[in-house]
Each structure stands twice: as C-alpha cells, then as structure tokens.
Amino acid sequence: MEKTPEELGTVVSTIDGPTTAYFSFVLKSDSVRKGQFVKVETEDGILIGSVSDITRANRYFERAESVAEYERNGSRVMESFPTTDWEYTIANCRALGLYNKENLLVRNLFPPAPGTKVLPIEIERLKGFLGLDEKGLNIGKLAAHDVESKISLNRLLQKHMAILAMSGTGKSYLASVLIEELLDRSRELGRPAVVVIDVHGEYTGFAERAGGYSDRTTVIDGKKIRIGMQAVSPQVLCDFMPEISGTAKRVLVGKLEALHKERKVKREPYGIEDVINSIESDPSIKDNIKGPLIGWLYSLKSQRIFGRSTYPTLKELAQPGKLAVIDLSDIDSMKKKQIIVAYFGRKLFRARKKEKVPPFLLLVEESHNFAPERGKGSDYFARPMITTIAREGRKFGASLCLISQRPVQLSTTALSQCNTHIIMRVTNPYDIDHIGETSEGIDKGMLSAITTLRTGEAMIVGEAANFPVFVKVRQRKSRKSTKGESIETIARKFEEMKEKKKQDVEAFL
Ligand SMILES: Nc1ncnc2c1ncn2[C@@H]1O[C@H](COP(=O)(O)OP(=O)(O)O)[C@@H](O)[C@H]1O
Numbered sequence: 001m002e003k004t005p006e007e008l009g010t011v012v013s014t015i016d017g018p019t020t021a022y023f024s025f026v027l028k029s030d031s032v033r034k035g036q037f038v039k040v041e042t043e044d045g046i047l048i049g050s051v052s053d054i055t056r057a058n059r060y061f062e063r064a065e066s067v068a069e070y071e072r073n074g075s076r077v078m079e080s081f082p083t084t085d086w087e088y089t090i091a092n093c094r095a096l097g098l099y100n101k102e103n104l105l106v107r108n109l110f111p112p113a114p115g116t117k118v119l120p121i122e123i124e125r126l127k128g129f130l131g132l133d134e135k136g137l138n139i140g141k142l143a144a145h146d147v148e149s150k151i152s153l154n155r156l157l158q159k160h161m162a163i164l165a166m167s168g169t170g171k172s173y174l175a176s177v178l179i180e181e182l183l184d185r186s187r188e189l190g191r192p193a194v195v196v197i198d199v200h201g202e203y204t205g206f207a208e209r210a211g212g213y214s215d216r217t218t219v220i221d222g223k224k225i226r227i228g229m230q231a232v233s234p235q236v237l238c239d240f241m242p243e244i245s246g247t248a249k250r251v252l253v254g255k256l257e258a259l260h261k262e263r264k265v266k267r268e269p270y271g272i273e274d275v276i277n278s279i280e281s282d283p284s285i286k287d288n289i290k291g292p293l294i295g296w297l298y299s300l301k302s303q304r305i306f307g308r309s310t311y312p313t314l315k316e317l318a319q320p321g322k323l324a325v326i327d328l329s330d331i332d333s334m335k336k337k338q339i340i341v342a343y344f345g346r347k348l349f350r351a352r353k354k355e356k357v358p359p360f361l362l363l364v365e366e367s368h369n370f371a372p373e374r375g376k377g378s379d380y381f382a383r384p385m386i387t388t389i390a391r392e393g394r395k396f397g398a399s400l401c402l403i404s405q406r407p408v409q410l411s412t413t414a415l416s417q418c419n420t421h422i423i424m425r426v427t428n429p430y431d432i433d434h435i436g437e438t439s440e441g442i443d444k445g446m447l448s449a450i451t452t453l454r455t456g457e458a459m460i461v462g463e464a465a466n467f468p469v470f471v472k473v474r475q476r477k478s479r480k481s482t483k484g485e486s487i488e489t490i491a492r493k494f495e496e497m498k499e500k501k502k503q504d505v506e507a508f509l
C-alpha cells in the first residue's frame with residue numbers, strides 16, 4: 001500500500017498491547033516526537049493518544065555477543081550488512097480518550113486493532129481535546145506541536161493553582177509570563193487584580209518603564225509597609241502575640257477599645273506606642289500582667305510594622321488588570337514577613353467577600369514558608385490566611401497561586417485545594433513521590449518525564465487542561481528584575497562594571 005504523506009505509522013501488536021490504555025506504533029514518518037498527540041481511527045470512533053516514549057531497534061544489533069564478535073575481527077556490521085534497511089522505530093502511546101460516533105469525548109473501552117493507521121491530529125481537534133481556550137492565557141507552546149497553549153482563565157484560577165519544581169527551573173519566570181497574560185487582557189475578557197508576595201524582589205522589573213508594564217504595576221516596598229493601629233482589631237493583634245495569656249488579652253482588648261473610642265472622637269490616629277503608654281500608665285493593671293504584656297507589645301513594635309496609617313491601602317493593592325508587587329526582599333525578620341502576608345492577605349480576602357475589590361490572584365513565592373505543613377502556628381501567622389483562601393476562595397473569586405520548591409513541606413490542606421499543578425523539573429525522589437501522590441492523573445511515565453524537563457518546560461495537570469500537557473514556556477515580555485539574576489550573570493556584570501570604572505578613570509587621567 002502506498003504511504004500517504006500524513007500517515008505517521010501503523011499500530012503493532014507487542015507483548016503488552018495494544019490495550020485500552022496503551023498502544024504502540026511503528027513509525028513511517030520520522031516527524032514523531034515524544035509528547036506528541038496522535039489519532040487512530042478505530043471501529044468505535046477516533047482514539048486520541050500521546051506519545052510517551054520512542055524506541056529504535058535493529059535486528060542486526062540485537063545480539064550483543066554477535067556484534068562484538070563480528071567487530072572484534074575488524075569488520076563493521078554497518079558496512080557489511082544492509083543494517084539501515086532493518087532499522088525501525090516504535091512509539092509507545094497512552095490512549096487518552098475516544099471521540100465516539102456522536103463526536104463525544106468518552107473513555108476508551110476497546111483497544112485499536114494492530115495494523116490500524118496512526119495519523120497526525122488536526123490542530124483544532126487537539127485544542128478542543130485538551131480544553132484550550134482561544135481567549136485564554138498564552139503561556140507558551142505545547143511540546144511537540146506548533147500550538148499555543150492558551151489556558152482558560154476560569155479553569156486555571158477558579159480552583160487555585162500551584163507551581164512546583166526545584167530552584168532555577170523557571171517557576172518565577174512562568175509566574176511572570178502568567179502575570180503578563182493577566183495584565184494584557186482586555187476589559188471585556190475580565191481582568192482580575194494580581195498581587196504577588198515577592199520574597200526575593202524578582203517581580204520589581206514589572207515596574208521598569210522599558211518593560212511595558214510600568215503603567216499597570218505598583219511595587220510596594222516592604223520596609224514602607226505599615227498596619228494602621230486603628231484598623232487592627234484586638235483579635236488580630238492578639239493573633240500576632242501567640243504567647244499572650246487570657247487575662248493579658250482581656251486587659252489589652254479593654255485598653256484598645258478605650259483608646260479607639262477616645263481617639264475616634266478626637267479624630268486622632270494612634271500607634272502601638274500609644275497602646276503601650278496607656279497600659280504602662282495604668283496603675284490598676286497588676287505587674288505580673290503588665291510586665292509580659294508590655295514585653296510582647298514592645299517586641300511587636302520592634303518589627304516597625306504598626307503605624308498610624310495603613311500602607312498599602314486596598315486601592316493600592318487590588319485594581320482590575322493591575323499588578324501589586326509586595327517586595328519583601330529587604331525584610332530580614334521572618335516574623336515581620338509573616339505578619340505582612342497574614343494581615344494583607346486576610347484584608348484582601350475580606351474585602352473581596354464584600355466585593356470591595358475585584359476578583360484577584362494572589363501569588364505566593366516560597367509558599368512553603370508561609371503555609372508549611374509542619375511548624376507551630378505561633379511561628380507561621382500566614383498559614384491560616386492561605387488555607388482559608390484555599391478552602392473558601394473560589395466562591396468569592398479569590399485565587400491562589402502557590403509557588404514552591406519544597407512541595408513536601410507545603411501544607412497539604414492548601415495544596416490539595418490547588419486543582420491545577422504546573423510542575424517543572426524535579427529530581428529529588430521524595431518530591432517526585434509526593435507529586436505523584438498529590439497531583440491527580442499523573443502516571444509513572446510522566447513522573448519520570450518530570451525529572452528530565454529542561455528549564456522553562458512544564459507539565460500542566462488538573463483542572464486547567466483535560467489531559468496532562470507538556471508546555472515550553474514562552475519568552476517573557478516584561479523586564480526581569482536584576483535581583484533574580486543568576487550568579488553567573490551577576491558575577492559577569494560585576495567584572496564588567498569594574499572594568500568600565502577602571503577605563504573611565506584611565507580616560508579621565
Ligand atoms: N521559559 C524560559 N525561557 C527562557 N529562560 C528561562 C525560562 N524559564 C526560566 N528561564 C531562566 O532560568 C533561570 C531560572 O528561572 P527562575 O524562574 O528564576 O527559576 P525558579 O523560580 O524556579 O528558581 C532564570 O535565569 C530565567 O531567566
């Protein structure tokens with residue numbers, strides 16, 4: 001039979017298949033690649049498969065001892081025999097789903113017959129099959145296809161997402177690409193607000209004029225962040241003083257309420273020092289209560305986070321189609337970072353419930369530090385906020401994107417609510433096992449593929465796509481912050497700068 005140009009190969013019968021879940025085909029065309037989607041027309045309809053791996057074989061080289069023996073005598077098998085005529089290549093495929101005679105996508109319940117032709121899949125069919133959305137977020141191209149992977153915004157954000165991978169594999173880069181896509185959306189398509197908890201100052205580049213996003217970006221310098229005392233309820237303040245005793249708490253609540261009332265009448269703002277003064281100067285409070293209470297308050301004061309007014313305001317944090325980068329890179333105190341993330345995260349969520357702010361996406365870098373699985377609640381103030389949004393956020397249009405290089409340490413409560421996982425390279429066997437357990441729909445073959453992904457390559461599993469897909473993340477348009485640069489780049493720039501300085505001095509002399 002003559003080979004039609006578009007035919008990829010023919011289903012073969014092997015020791016293990018074809019089955020309803022797997023089939024193999026011998027290649028007629030060398031254009032087949034790992035990760036590629038293919039179709040097979042069967043009796044039941046159109047079966048869609050994806051190539052999980054490809055092997056090449058050649059009878060002439062099957063027996064190692066014969067090859068060794070032959071070549072030992074100075075002859076080459078390749079030169080003496082028509083070996084290339086005997087080479088063949090087999091692609092192993094996962095059978096993913098079947099379009100039945102009514103063109104409905106159903107589970108495949110019968111294996112394709114050996115001898116059936118394997119054909120390339122039409123692009124439109126592939127898009128429909130994966131559940132891509134023309135109006136969605138373009139994060140790159142599908143591996144092995146010249147198709148943009150436009151992920152539906154609803155499907156990606158409605159039920160939260162997580163980006164999980166080792167350091168240096170492109171998590172923050174991908175997050176930046178996602179942010180660009182969100183910022184570039186037109187009003188008609190619906191634009192959520194984007195807030196990033198930026199632990200390393202990697203997203204500040206969005207504010208650079210040359211990047212093209214500066215008009216839509218506000219960088220909030222961590223050192224300038226303040227929580228206005230008036231806006232803080234006694235309960236919230238007590239949450240930040242986990243060691244506080246019941247009695248001390250009652251005293252504090254009383255004092256805060258009195259101060260609040262008094263200053264409201266006078267329309268005078270107050271700070272934490274006013275709270276401290278009012279307690280210190282009250283002789284009716286017993287010393288054994290006063291001492292520790294003042295101590296805790298001083299310790300909070302030393303974080304320099306409570307002030308007379310709040311910065312940033314809700315308006316500065318969340319606007320449709322705008323990005324707020326909370327830059328925590330200059331803050332050393334973990335406690336302070338926890339307070340900031342806990343306070344502003346909760347505030348955003350509350351405001352969202354009352355529809356005071358648009359739907360938002362909160363991206364949390366190093367999320368295992370803010371919502372760890374283990375660790376005392378008194379050290380991790382932000383965890384309840386994150387788990388609450390994880391559990392309840394979707395009803396209100398509050399979405400999370402948890403980014404982590406230590407998924408094992410990330411709260412399982414929070415992670416299990418992230419219905420889309422974008423996984424980049426992971427090689428640590430513990431992390432691989434954990435991902436296998438927590439990400440639905442990943443098989444062994446995919447787990448092993450995760451270990452070999454290259455920087456900028458990702459696998460998307462879960463809600464966002466009907467089937468797991470491999471994607472090559474596109475180039476970013478925004479400016480990369482210099483803070484996120486590699487040591488190589490920083491070292492090179494350092495020397496270049498020194499060199500230039502030297503030249504400048506010489507020129508001057
Ligand atoms: N899709 C990509 N295209 C080009 N370069 C990339 C891509 N993804 C990552 N990189 C580069 O790889 C390096 C590490 O990426 P980064 O996002 O900082 O990793 P992570 O956040 O996982 O530690 C950066 O220098 C970045 O520019």
Ligand SMILES: [Mg+2]
Nearest residue numbers: 168171172173
């Ligand atoms: Mg990063």
